[in-house]
Every structure is written in C-alpha cells, then in structure tokens.
Amino acid sequence: MRRQEDVRPDPEQLLKMIKQTEERDSQKFGKLKIFFGYAAGVGKTYAMLEEAHDQLAAGVDIVVGYVEPHTRPETNLLLPGLPVIAPQQINYKNIKLQEFDLDAALKRNPELILVDELAHTNAIGVRNKKRYQDVEELLRAGIDVYTTVNVQHIESLKDVVAQITNVIVNETIPDYIFERADSIELIDIDSEELIQRLKEGKIYREDKVKLAQQNFFTKENLRLLREIAMRKLADRISAEQQATAGSLDKQVNENILACVTASPFSAQNIRWAARTAEAFHCKWTAVHVATGDESRLSPQQRDDLEENMKLADKLGARTLILHGNDVAETLAEFANMSGITNIVIGKSKKKKGIRSLWEHDFEDRLISLLDKSEIHILSNNDPDASQVTTLRSFSFKRWLSWWTMSSTQTSKMMGILFVTTVISYLLKSWGVEQHNLAMVYLLAVILISRVTDGYAYGIVASVVSVLLFDVLFVDPIFHFKTDDPSYLVTFFILLIIALITSSLITSSRIQARLIVEREQRLQVLYDINRQLLKTRGLDSIVTITNDYISRSFNRPVVFYAIDEKGGIPKTSVSSSNRAEADYLLTRDEEAVANWVFLNNKIAGSGTDTLSGADGFYMPIASERNVLGVVGIGCREGIVNQESRSTLQMISSLIALAFERQQLSDKQRETIVENEREKMRSNLLRSISHDLRTPLTGILGASSAMLENEKSFDKETQHKLLTSIQSEAQWLIRLVENLLSVTRIQEGSVSVNKTDEIAEEVISDALSRIKKRFPKRKFRVSIPEKALFVPMDATLIMQVLINLMENAITHSPDDSVIDLYLHEKKDEAIFAVVDYGEGISDEQFPFLFEANSVANQKSSDSSRGMGIGLSICMTIVQAHGGKMKGVNRLEGGAVFEFTLPLTEGENHAK
Structure with missing residues (x-):
C-alpha cells in the first residue's frame, strides 16, 4: 500500500503539460518581482494587488494565481476586477486544503501572474514541495511573476531571526531565489504603526493579537527585523552597483568552506557561510569528512547529516564528502589544495576530562596544518553537540549505545x-x-x-x-x-x-x-572516463554509462538521451535483472524524466519535486543545455547525498562525452560541407571551359554550314554534322555526370537497391556504348550461373559506360576492351580492362578526383575537366562498394569495382 506522501499528479496531465511547454514559441525566462517586508501586515499583498490593477489597466494579460485568504478588508477590496485562477482542492487527513493550481496557470499562460506567500509549503500531493519551486516553473515557462516574502523567510537569515525573536521559522526560501529576482520592492511602515494595525485587528484575528504582541510583535523585535530587511536590500543594491562598476576583484578571490557534521547545529555553520559568501559574492563549499565510524551514528543523526547536506546544496554550496581517518588532516589537505580562504567550524564548550590533558583542540590542530586559510569559529551552548566535525567526541552514554554485539x-x-x-x-x-x-x-x-x-x-x-x-x-x-x-x-x-x-x-x-572504498570510487570514475574517451556514438555512450552506474549503485538505471527533435523519447535501461527495472519505464516515471529534462532540476524520490516517484532523476547538463536524463531506481531506498555526489561526477563525464560527440559530429559535417563546397568551386571554375569547348565546336560547325550551305559538298556537310552530334553527345554525358555527382554528394538522391541480374546490366551498358563507338571491339567474360546483385541498375550502368568510355579514350582504336564479372565470397567484382598507355605515376594520387588539384587531372580528362571516374567512385561508394585502378604489367590499365551481394545499409551521404 502506497504511503499518502507518495500521491502524485496524473502522468497523462503532466505529459500533456510538458508537451504544451515544448510547443511554446517563446523561450524567454520570465521576470520575478518580490514585494519584500519585515513582518506580516506591512502591506506586501496590498501593494502587489495595487500594481496588478495598474498593469491590467495598461493592457497586460494578468491573472491572480493565488492570494492568501487574509482577514484584511483593505486587501480583499482589491481582488474584484482581477482575473483569478481557481485554487485546487487537496484532501489531507479529511481536511480540504486550497493550493495554487500550477498546471492551470501553465495552461492559461498569462503574461503576468500573482502568487502570494513565496515561502509557503505545499500540501502533500502537489507536484512541488515548496511554492517557490512552482514559481520557478512559471519563470522557466516565460511567465512574469509577482510574489511576496518576509525577511524571516530567507534561509540564511533563519538563525539570526531566531536569536532575535526566539521563534524558529520553518518555511523558508533559498537565498538564490531572492538574489535572482529581477526587481525587489521594499514595503515599509514604522514599527509603531504596525503594532497599532495589529491592535486594531487588521493583521490577525482578535484571539491571536495578544499572543502575537507577547512573542513576535514586540517593538524591539520589529525594529531589528526592519533593520535586517533594509540591510538585506541595501546589500543587494550594493552588489548590483559593484558588479556594474566591475569592482569585484577582492570578492572573486574569496573561497569559503563550511564543515558539516551530523549535529543539528551544523545548519548554523551552513547559513553563516551562505551569508558570508553572498556578502563577498564568492563561491563556497560544504564538506563532511567521513572517518568510517558512520555506522555508530543513530538513525536521527544520519537524517540530520543528510538534511544538513541538502540545506547546503539548497543555499548554493558545492557539497562534498571527503574520506579520511583524521578529520583535521583531511580538511587541511583539501583546503590547501583547493585554495580555501575561510573555514567555518563550530565550537562547543569543552568538557574537562583525562583526555583533555594530552589531546589538542580540533581547531588548534587545524590551524597548525593550514597554510593561509582563516578559521571562523561559531559557538553553541550545547556541550554535547560538538561541531568539531569529528565523530569521536561523543558522550559516554552514546558510547555505551554502540555496544550492540551480534x-x-x-x-x-x-x-x-x-x-x-x-x-x-x-x-x-x-x-x-x-x-x-x-x-x-x-x-x-x-x-x-x-x-x-x-x-x-x-x-x-x-x-x-x-x-x-x-x-x-x-x-x-x-x-x-x-x-x-x-x-x-x-x-x-x-x-x-x-x-x-x-x-x-x-x-x-x-x-x-x-x-578501498575511495579507490573503488576513483576506479569507477577512471574506468568510465577511459571508456568514454574511446567510445564514439550516442548509443555506445549510453550503454557504457548505464552499465557502470548500474554496477556501481547496484540498482536499476534508466537513461533518456536527447534526440534530433530536442526531446528525450530514446530510452536505455540497465539492470542485473531486466524485470527489476520495468517499474522505471511506466508512464509515471517517464513524466518525471520529462519534467527533469525541461526544467534542468533533479526530481523524484528523496527530492522536493515529484517525491512520490519510484526513481531519482538527474539531468545531464552542460552550460544549461540538458543533454539527457539519468534515473536510478529507489525501491531499495532513497539515493543519499554521497551517492548523489558520485552520480553528479559521473554525469559531468557523460556530459563531456556527449559534447565531444556533438563536436565530432559537427566537425564531420563541416568536413563534408567543405568537400562539397570545394567540389562546387571546382565545378564553377571549370564549367566555362568544359561547356565552352563543345559549344564553340557546335557553334563553329553550324555557322560554317549556314554560311556555306550551297558551296559545301555532302561529304563536308556530313563531317560537320557528325562533329556537331559528337560534341552534343559529349555535352549531354557531361551534364548527366555533373547532375548525378552533385545530387549524390548533396544527399538528395537515394540508392534504391533491387536484385538485378548483373549480366543484363552489362549487356545494356555495352549496347549503349556500341551505338556511340560502333567500330570498337569488346570481349565479355561472365559466370555461367546468373548472378543477382543488389543495385540501382541505372547508376551502375552509368559506371560501366564511363569506365568503358575511359578505356576507349586511352587505348588504340584497333585494341579490344575486356569486361569481366565474377563472384568472390560475398561480393560481385566488375572489371574493365584496356590495352593502352596505362596510368601515369602523376595521375595515381588524383585518379578519382574531379580536378581537385591545380593543373592535375583525372585519367579520363582528355577532354574538359574529366569527372567520369569521380562519378563512378561516388556511385560505387553509395552502394557500399569499393573501387580501384591499377596498371597491367603487359600494358594498359584495369579499373575494378565491387558490390556487396547482401542487402545492407544505404551508404549514400
């Protein structure tokens, strides 16, 4: 029986929404405006609705997505006149809850939408866990958003607000949401005026007013919160100004590291590091050192450690799990190698004991091992919650709990x-x-x-x-x-x-x-990287990565690779037992993978988005371009933070392999296009000479006949007409060759193979060539048994005609031209033999090129540029065959080409 938390949206509706998103013409990112305040009741929603009316009057397509049903009359009076999306009804524990209908908003697709209470936590059963994730989807869909938030709901300020008000706020938003807002409007009123509004019942109902005045709404609390809100906005304005002026040299050089343990007080370190990194506008890293004693952690401590790592990731940190026997040495080595400038650790009140007589404090050992990094020590009042990131400083009571003997x-x-x-x-x-x-x-x-x-x-x-x-x-x-x-x-x-x-x-x-564990992880990454470096082709890359991920995590894996149309229907599954992976191929799981592909966000089991899925899905992305999605089965348990970090490193290698494959494909296309352009240039350079020569002959002969129609005898007229006919036939053959080679090289003609009797094709080609050269002698050698060859008969006949014409051109008039046909293994071999002058050494390198090198011509170029052999090679290669030309020891030349006897892939390019 599925848990209530596993309820998920209808996959058919989700896939339909995804399809609608893909079909949108606009790919722009929507703009976010935040109405920012320091406490409830300052007028954020009122100001947002007022501006909404102004936008509606200006002709903007605006809609109210969700406005919190306040008991504030002034605010409620502004709702009439604005288009509203009806909230969706969610049944939770026999209670009907109203939530913002994200799918309806995406379907409505307005220019601007109002979504109140950005930090709100959605009810179980909604696609996203938090409302700010709904807003992110709206922004990615190109919809502008107005929203509201208070200063106490910003994650990095949670500890500061808790110290001031003694109230822990659980509904928060990551700092990056606030920082990425295109516009922030501070809604400010005097704290005394706010308290007066509270007393008048304009903020809360009368039964809650007295309690609010005693706890949160004190004059001192409001004054301090107002100051924090103003400072937060001032820091943002200062950062924008510095970025515009290009004066961020010092900040860019800062690099902060926060130490994370299983203690709940590690969240304090993480938030302090996030605020500092935001102030300096620098990157920061959250690190947990695993010493091998993790088995001694209680289930609650493991959950706390996982939550702390998730919090750091949500606040924009690069999360890492290092492995080492000594925590101080491991941290110092990482800090020295990574250029860390500031390290944040926690400090508890030290207990007096025998060990303290010879044991140095953790921070003292860390300072002695560091090169240049500064250490920031944050204190907490819980003596049992040591933030020294070591798993060995536990109380005696907890130590006794480890004594469970199997x-x-x-x-x-x-x-x-x-x-x-x-x-x-x-x-x-x-x-x-x-x-x-x-x-x-x-x-x-x-x-x-x-x-x-x-x-x-x-x-x-x-x-x-x-x-x-x-x-x-x-x-x-x-x-x-x-x-x-x-x-x-x-x-x-x-x-x-x-x-x-x-x-x-x-x-x-x-x-x-x-x-051993570290070596295994490194070996897996090394093996994947080595295999990907020598692997070519999208299918091969997906197969290799699927196999490695499945073996590394011992779970079924599904991989969605991007196709030519920009979607991800191409699926590959890997598991030791294929039946175990079938649950990853359902419509529900495909809908989650498509959502990840479109939004470039992780989703699925263990995340805040579509958490009811049976798999964990991570995008394979490069420079914000999603190249694919990898999913891991989670019926055996959710994917922990360490496994996610490993999967993230593997996904980076996969992204590099995909990019390398794309660059290789583009390079190959560029080479082909350059060759085509080169051929076109050669054709254009030669067209004047190749067409002008026969046309000049035709024009001269016809002009002579017209001017001397009565004076020329019949024999002279016959010679002139024969010359005109010969030049016209040569011109026709040239044009046919030009059209054929151009069409095949450009890929506009397909080779339609059918089983043809090779002897009949040779006979038809021979009859056509004899009409033009009736005095030449030909000998044909064919097998006794009929030989069926998959070919395009018209194109192969043109090859034979060109080869025979080339042989006639380069051999004496009284010599014989031999044609051979025989079968060898799975190939049919055609050969044309002449007994003329042969092929010179200078011509061999350019035998099948159409005048590609200046002053060098093919062996068939006795007249004009000579592309006969070039078109022959193109047609044979399009059939999947091979062609070559060699000199005979007795004199003359042999041109031979082979065609496969089994029906294969069309190689025309």
Missing part, C-alpha cells in the same frame, strides 16, 4: 577464546611457563580484532583474556586472586597492551576499508 561476531570471539584456552592448557602440560601463555592470549586478542567489526569485541576480548589467564593459569587456580602480588602488574600491563593492540588493529581495518 550473535555471529560474539560466537567468533568466544570460539577463538575457547581454542586459545585449550592450546594454553596443552602448552602448560608441556612445561611452557605462565608468562608465555599470556602471549598466546594476546595473540588471540589480535586475531579477534582482525576478524570482528568494531572496537567492542577487541575490548571485551582483552578483559576476558586477562580474567581467563588469571583464573585458569595463575595460582590459586579458579580464583580471582593471586599469591604473588607481582602478577597484578602483569595483569595490568597485559590488559593495556591488549586494549591498545585491538584498538590499533580495528582502526587500521577501518582506515583500510576507507582506502
């Missing part, structure tokens, strides 16, 4: 101790001294620490080993006392050595596991 691990420990005791008895019976038996138990402790998980088993084994040694092997036997007081020192030293040894071995195992 039956399997306990059995291993008890078995090793039992075997050790048996061996010790045997050694004692053989005369081995008692102090040597202590070494046997020490070896047992080391072995137990090696084969069990955690510190508990090694510590327990250390204590039990000392007790067993005392009871079983030290006089008096089977008693916890000893006759020799010196044994007490032995017991104590043995216990200390056992404890230290087990702790070191356990720590080394944890560190070794961290190294």
Whole structure:
C-alpha cells in the first residue's frame, strides 16, 4: 500500500503539460518581482494587488494565481476586477486544503501572474514541495511573476531571526531565489504603526493579537527585523552597483568552506557561510569528512547529516564528502589544495576530562596544518553537540549505545577464546611457563580484532583474556586472586597492551576499508572516463554509462538521451535483472524524466519535486543545455547525498562525452560541407571551359554550314554534322555526370537497391556504348550461373559506360576492351580492362578526383575537366562498394569495382 506522501499528479496531465511547454514559441525566462517586508501586515499583498490593477489597466494579460485568504478588508477590496485562477482542492487527513493550481496557470499562460506567500509549503500531493519551486516553473515557462516574502523567510537569515525573536521559522526560501529576482520592492511602515494595525485587528484575528504582541510583535523585535530587511536590500543594491562598476576583484578571490557534521547545529555553520559568501559574492563549499565510524551514528543523526547536506546544496554550496581517518588532516589537505580562504567550524564548550590533558583542540590542530586559510569559529551552548566535525567526541552514554554485539561476531570471539584456552592448557602440560601463555592470549586478542567489526569485541576480548589467564593459569587456580602480588602488574600491563593492540588493529581495518572504498570510487570514475574517451556514438555512450552506474549503485538505471527533435523519447535501461527495472519505464516515471529534462532540476524520490516517484532523476547538463536524463531506481531506498555526489561526477563525464560527440559530429559535417563546397568551386571554375569547348565546336560547325550551305559538298556537310552530334553527345554525358555527382554528394538522391541480374546490366551498358563507338571491339567474360546483385541498375550502368568510355579514350582504336564479372565470397567484382598507355605515376594520387588539384587531372580528362571516374567512385561508394585502378604489367590499365551481394545499409551521404 502506497504511503499518502507518495500521491502524485496524473502522468497523462503532466505529459500533456510538458508537451504544451515544448510547443511554446517563446523561450524567454520570465521576470520575478518580490514585494519584500519585515513582518506580516506591512502591506506586501496590498501593494502587489495595487500594481496588478495598474498593469491590467495598461493592457497586460494578468491573472491572480493565488492570494492568501487574509482577514484584511483593505486587501480583499482589491481582488474584484482581477482575473483569478481557481485554487485546487487537496484532501489531507479529511481536511480540504486550497493550493495554487500550477498546471492551470501553465495552461492559461498569462503574461503576468500573482502568487502570494513565496515561502509557503505545499500540501502533500502537489507536484512541488515548496511554492517557490512552482514559481520557478512559471519563470522557466516565460511567465512574469509577482510574489511576496518576509525577511524571516530567507534561509540564511533563519538563525539570526531566531536569536532575535526566539521563534524558529520553518518555511523558508533559498537565498538564490531572492538574489535572482529581477526587481525587489521594499514595503515599509514604522514599527509603531504596525503594532497599532495589529491592535486594531487588521493583521490577525482578535484571539491571536495578544499572543502575537507577547512573542513576535514586540517593538524591539520589529525594529531589528526592519533593520535586517533594509540591510538585506541595501546589500543587494550594493552588489548590483559593484558588479556594474566591475569592482569585484577582492570578492572573486574569496573561497569559503563550511564543515558539516551530523549535529543539528551544523545548519548554523551552513547559513553563516551562505551569508558570508553572498556578502563577498564568492563561491563556497560544504564538506563532511567521513572517518568510517558512520555506522555508530543513530538513525536521527544520519537524517540530520543528510538534511544538513541538502540545506547546503539548497543555499548554493558545492557539497562534498571527503574520506579520511583524521578529520583535521583531511580538511587541511583539501583546503590547501583547493585554495580555501575561510573555514567555518563550530565550537562547543569543552568538557574537562583525562583526555583533555594530552589531546589538542580540533581547531588548534587545524590551524597548525593550514597554510593561509582563516578559521571562523561559531559557538553553541550545547556541550554535547560538538561541531568539531569529528565523530569521536561523543558522550559516554552514546558510547555505551554502540555496544550492540551480534550473535555471529560474539560466537567468533568466544570460539577463538575457547581454542586459545585449550592450546594454553596443552602448552602448560608441556612445561611452557605462565608468562608465555599470556602471549598466546594476546595473540588471540589480535586475531579477534582482525576478524570482528568494531572496537567492542577487541575490548571485551582483552578483559576476558586477562580474567581467563588469571583464573585458569595463575595460582590459586579458579580464583580471582593471586599469591604473588607481582602478577597484578602483569595483569595490568597485559590488559593495556591488549586494549591498545585491538584498538590499533580495528582502526587500521577501518582506515583500510576507507582506502578501498575511495579507490573503488576513483576506479569507477577512471574506468568510465577511459571508456568514454574511446567510445564514439550516442548509443555506445549510453550503454557504457548505464552499465557502470548500474554496477556501481547496484540498482536499476534508466537513461533518456536527447534526440534530433530536442526531446528525450530514446530510452536505455540497465539492470542485473531486466524485470527489476520495468517499474522505471511506466508512464509515471517517464513524466518525471520529462519534467527533469525541461526544467534542468533533479526530481523524484528523496527530492522536493515529484517525491512520490519510484526513481531519482538527474539531468545531464552542460552550460544549461540538458543533454539527457539519468534515473536510478529507489525501491531499495532513497539515493543519499554521497551517492548523489558520485552520480553528479559521473554525469559531468557523460556530459563531456556527449559534447565531444556533438563536436565530432559537427566537425564531420563541416568536413563534408567543405568537400562539397570545394567540389562546387571546382565545378564553377571549370564549367566555362568544359561547356565552352563543345559549344564553340557546335557553334563553329553550324555557322560554317549556314554560311556555306550551297558551296559545301555532302561529304563536308556530313563531317560537320557528325562533329556537331559528337560534341552534343559529349555535352549531354557531361551534364548527366555533373547532375548525378552533385545530387549524390548533396544527399538528395537515394540508392534504391533491387536484385538485378548483373549480366543484363552489362549487356545494356555495352549496347549503349556500341551505338556511340560502333567500330570498337569488346570481349565479355561472365559466370555461367546468373548472378543477382543488389543495385540501382541505372547508376551502375552509368559506371560501366564511363569506365568503358575511359578505356576507349586511352587505348588504340584497333585494341579490344575486356569486361569481366565474377563472384568472390560475398561480393560481385566488375572489371574493365584496356590495352593502352596505362596510368601515369602523376595521375595515381588524383585518379578519382574531379580536378581537385591545380593543373592535375583525372585519367579520363582528355577532354574538359574529366569527372567520369569521380562519378563512378561516388556511385560505387553509395552502394557500399569499393573501387580501384591499377596498371597491367603487359600494358594498359584495369579499373575494378565491387558490390556487396547482401542487402545492407544505404551508404549514400
């Protein structure tokens, strides 16, 4: 049974909305205007509605998307006269809630829409968790938005407002929403006037007025909130002015790092770093150091850590999870390598204890390891919530909670101790001294620490080993006392050595596991990068990445790749069991993937958008252009922040591979286009000579006949007419060749292959050439059995005619032209042989080129530019065949081409 939280919109409606979004002509991004105030009741909604009436009067297509139903008469009087989108009704726990209808607004597609209360949290069942996400969709659709927000709803100011008012505000917006607003109008009234409005019941109902005056609406609180709001707006104006003046050199050089732990007080570090980065207009990073002790965290602590990382991501940080045994060394190494200028850590009140006598404070160790970074220490009053980013400074009570021993691990420990005791008895019976038996138990402790998980088993084994040694092997036997007081020192030293040894071995195992995990992640990234570097083709890239992601996360993966039309219907799925991945191919999941593609935002399980989906979807984007979407199945559990970071790095590699493939395709298209342009230039340069020569001959012969019609005898007239006919035939063949090669090179003609009898094609070509050269002799050699070849008979006939004409041109009039046809493997081989002068060494490099090099001509260019062999090569390649020309040892030349006998892909380009 699905949880109520998993209710999602109808996928058919969502896909329809996506299609409508794709079909919009305008691709512009809408403008956002925020009416900004320092408290409820200052008049934000009133000012927004007043300006809406002005825009409506100016002819703007405006609509009210949602206005909070206040009990404020002045505000309600401004609603009549404005077009309104009816709110959608959401049933939640038998209560009907009204929410902004995003899909109706997108369908209505106005120029300007009013959406009140930007920080509002939507009811469960709405596509987006927060209203500001609805506004982002409206802006991406090109719709301008008016909205309202108070200063206490800005995420980075949450802690500051809580300190002033003692009220924790849970509904907040990320700072980037405020910063990206195109216009912000501060709605300000005096704090005393606001309190008076509160007393008059113009803000809240009478039953809430007294409570509001006692808690939030005090004169001091309002004064401070008003100051913060003005400062926030002033900082924005200052930043815009500095950006315009180009005076951000100092800010650009700042780089802030915030340390994140499982403590809820880490949110304070994150917000402080976000405010500082905003003030300096610089980038910042949120880092959590995993030491391998994460298994000791309680479920609540794991949730807090995940929420802290999500908060940092929402506030615009680059989130990273580093792995290392020592937190201070790991942070310092990262800061020194990354050019971090400021590090934000937390500081709790230090507890007094024995460890504090020899242990340095975390911040002191960090300072000693840093090169140039400055450290900012934020304090909190909870002594148990250490912000030193180490997972080892826990209370004794929490330490005791880790002592949960499994039956399997306990059995291993008890078995090793039992075997050790048996061996010790045997050694004692053989005369081995008692102090040597202590070494046997020490070896047992080391072995137990090696084969069990955690510190508990090694510590327990250390204590039990000392007790067993005392009871079983030290006089008096089977008693916890000893006759020799010196044994007490032995017991104590043995216990200390056992404890230290087990702790070191356990720590080394944890560190070794961290190294292995780090190496595995690096190896996966290296393997993916290496495979993508040598992979060509979109399908191959998708197949490789799907396989690696599926194996790395051990989950089913779906990949939507962009197609030529700009959509993502092309799907590829990878899983160890294909049936396990079928749930990612439903219409619901496809709708989520399409939303991610259109909005360039993550969505799905574990996110604030379409969280009822069964998969987590991340866009593959480059410079805001979405190239595809990758989805990971989440029925086994949501994708945590560390896995998201890994997936983000993999997606960056995929984006680079896609970009490289696109550049390769464009480069190939450019090369082809350059070749086409080169051919066109050659044709244009040669057309005057190639057409002028025969036309001049025709014009001269015809003019001579017209001028000397009576004086020329019949023989002279016959010669002139024959010359005209010959020049006209040559001109026709030239034009046919020009048209054919141009059409095929430009891809406007397709090779329509049908199974033709090769002998008949040769016969038709031979009959046509004999009409033009009746005196030439031809010999034909064909197989006895009919040979069927997939071809375009008309084009292959033209190839044979051109080759025979070329042979006639370059061989004596009394020589024979041989035609051969035979079958070899899966190819039909055609050959034309002449016994003339052959091909010169200078002509070989340009044999099949149409006058591509200055002063060099093809072997068939005895007249004009000679593109006969060039068109032959083009037609043969369009059939998927090959062509070559060689000289015979006895003299003459052989031109041979092959055609595949199996029907294949049309290679015409």
